[in-house]
Amino acid sequence: MTTPVPLLHVEDLVVTYPTPGGATTAVDRVTFTIPRGSALALVGESGSGKSTIAHAVVRLLKPTAGRIVFDGTDLATLPERRLRPLRPRFQMIFQDPYGSLDPHLTAQEIVAEPLRLSGPLAGTRDRTARTRRAAELLDRVGLPASARDRRPSEFSGGQRQRIGIARALASSPDLLVCDEATSALDVSVQARVLELLRELQAETGITYLVIAHNLGLVREISTDVVVLRSGRVVEQGPTADVLASPTEPYTRDLRRAALDPAAIRGRKPRELLHARGRAHTPA
Known part of the structure; x- marks a missing residue:
């Protein structure tokens, strides 16, 4: 029986940045695999290399x-000329719903733009078809028809993130990279966006790479998890197993630091670890 080819396999990934003091390694020989239709989460404190891997x-x-x-x-x-035809198949939802949308375009225009550039409607002058498809996508993410002609400044953070999701879905991608896609949102809005992502995966079979520090979100949406520290993998495996019985002290510290995810919106594990350390330091 032939083993299915995974949608994404990252092997010995290294990313370095030049600095005045020499090259700095942000990602150091990271390896992981995401089967089709599943979701893998990258977790770790700030600076662990999660977003660098996503980019x-x-x-x-x-x-x-x-x-x-x-x-x-x-x-x-x-090379870019060979990469360009593949780009519609992998899309990203960015962390900042306030800065990732063009403030001069309406919601419908934002979602229609990728349709003009990629997918079956790419390069066509059929504006009516693009407009109709953009309206369908906005409806799919729960925005009413009355919202289509409004600009980003007229929406809440959760609504902007829904527009971002609709835009990412416009090219019918196989892989959606969610880079801290709910961290800037209130807890109740996080839950609604999370439920939307689960519904989309159930309906379309889309594959997710989730970048997150909220372990509650990771538990809810991911099949597998990779724990990163200083650009290196310290632990990985099925999410339920890793979060229930972590083998590495660092993962156990992250789990303890997470506390109740609803109470730490927007705070990174490193901040909580430092706060815990200060609380145990004699005055």
Whole structure:
């Protein structure tokens, strides 16, 4: 029986940045695999390399070394002219719903823009078809028809993130990278966006790479989890197993620091670990 090819396989990924003192390694030989239709979460404190990996996977930055094999094609060294036709198949939802949308466009125009650039409507002048599809996507993420002609400044944070999700879905991607996609939102709004992502996966079979520090969210949405520290993998496996019985002290510290996820919105594990350390320091 043939083993299914995973949608994404990252192998020995290295990303370095030049600094005045020399090259700094942000990601150090990271390896993980995401089967089709599943969700893998990258977790760790601030500076652990989570977002750098996400940006490398969608080739917003070029890795220093390693492989990023997407549906059998290594994206790591692919030139832009060969990468461009693949870009519609992997999309990202960004952390900041306030800064990731063009303030000059309406919600419908924001969602229709990728339809003009990629997918079956790319390059066509059929504005009516693009408008109709954008309206369908906005409806799918729970925004009413009355919202279509409003600009980002007229929406709440949760509504803006829904527009971002609709825009990401416009090209019918196989992989959706969610880079702290709910961290800027209130707890009740986080829950609604999370439920939307689960529904979309159940309906379409889309695959997720989730970047998160909220372990409650990770538990709810991911199949597997990779724990990062200083750019390296310290633990990985099925989410339920890793969060229930972590084998590494660092993972146990992250779990303890998480406390009640509803009470720490917007705070990173590192901040909580430091706060816990100060609380135990004699006056």
